[in-house]
Amino acid sequence: MRALVYGAQGLALEHDHPQPQPGEGEALIRIMQAGICNTDLEITRGYKGFQGVLGHEFVGVVEAIQGLDARGQYSHLLGQRVVGEINIPCRGAQCWYCRQGIYSHCPRRAALGIVGRDGAFADYLTLPVENLHLVSDEVCDEEAVFVEPLAANFEMLEQVHITPGMRMLVLGDGKMGQLAAQVLALSGGEVWMTGKHEEKLALARKRGIVTQTVAETERLVQEGERLDLLVECTGSEQGLDMALRLVRPRGTIVLKSTVAEKGALDLSRIVVNEIRVQGSRCGPFEPALRALRQKHIDVGPLVSVRYAFEDAVEAFRQAEQKGMLKILLKMH
Numbered sequence: 001m002r003a004l005v006y007g008a009q010g011l012a013l014e015h016d017h018p019q020p021q022p023g024e025g026e027a028l029i030r031i032m033q034a035g036i037c038n039t040d041l042e043i044t045r046g047y048k049g050f051q052g053v054l055g056h057e058f059v060g061v062v063e064a065i066q067g068l069d070a071r072g073q074y075s076h077l078l079g080q081r082v083v084g085e086i087n088i089p090c091r092g093a094q095c096w097y098c099r100q101g102i103y104s105h106c107p108r109r110a111a112l113g114i115v116g117r118d119g120a121f122a123d124y125l126t127l128p129v130e131n132l133h134l135v136s137d138e139v140c141d142e143e144a145v146f147v148e149p150l151a152a153n154f155e156m157l158e159q160v161h162i163t164p165g166m167r168m169l170v171l172g173d174g175k176m177g178q179l180a181a182q183v184l185a186l187s188g189g190e191v192w193m194t195g196k197h198e199e200k201l202a203l204a205r206k207r208g209i210v211t212q213t214v215a216e217t218e219r220l221v222q223e224g225e226r227l228d229l230l231v232e233c234t235g236s237e238q239g240l241d242m243a244l245r246l247v248r249p250r251g252t253i254v255l256k257s258t259v260a261e262k263g264a265l266d267l268s269r270i271v272v273n274e275i276r277v278q279g280s281r282c283g284p285f286e287p288a289l290r291a292l293r294q295k296h297i298d299v300g301p302l303v304s305v306r307y308a309f310e311d312a313v314e315a316f317r318q319a320e321q322k323g324m325l326k327i328l329l330k331m332h
Helices: 038-043 068-077 147-159 175-185 198-206 214-222 237-246 268-272 285-293 309-319
Strands: 003-007 010-014 026-036 057-065 081-084 110-112 124-128 132-134 167-171 190-195 210-213 227-232 247-255 276-279 303-308 326-330
Touching (some): 003 309, 057 124, 057 147, 147 175, 167 237, 175 190, 175 198, 190 198, 198 210, 210 214, 214 237, 227 237, 237 247, 309 326
Parallel strands (some): 167 227, 190 210
Antiparallel strands (some): 081 132
């Protein structure tokens, strides 16, 4: 099969890569479309030390299930469009996290296209059937590709108690920032966004988000403005520093970025101002699918470019350019 593989020599599109074989209780999925994520870019810069087939945002069709007789409750997935949760836990009886149902933090988990498991930039992938979610007819393939990152933003609503009067600021106007702002807006609070790109800020304004430039936000800092909730989506150390300067005492910062670069920050503000810092990674798929189905979230304007899979290496080069939002790979 075709596969976009990251190795010691960089990225390469292979045409004779071995097709994965599903293990017991796993599905073989033919990929229809996949999206390039900032995490994919960070892996090519050294994040997690992963080598193999990249990609974890996808929609595909289930072509086979291994051990179907033993898992008949999943037979309805055959031939259907699905998206998939990216964490593959051990599900062992001795694993405390798996016993508690906290599968995304199983210490022996693999992560699709990130740790120990080939990913979605290929004609086929395999995942446990428990990871799969049906995609309704009301959600097109391009929208379905956004389910995984959208679910990661719905996780914020599970982690932080948001009240109607809260003032919230999303730092970063890229893909994750755009989704974060739309999800937060569903809570009924006042949502702002800070970014560097007028065309991206304009997309947020169309969704009712109040936008401002980095210079305007710095001016707020100098004037003593402080907010209840900061969501850091810039992918930079500077973004966290700004969040620490803008959040009110006993306020909350949610970190959404994963970066390869290691930095050093003065974290004394966290102690002195009793700030809650919340890491936020993977999240629930059902609210994301429901929001797309009910058209509460609009992801169409977030697609910058669509590439045929044969041009995947060039697509990665394009994704590295400033100003890009989501780049999609179409397999067929």
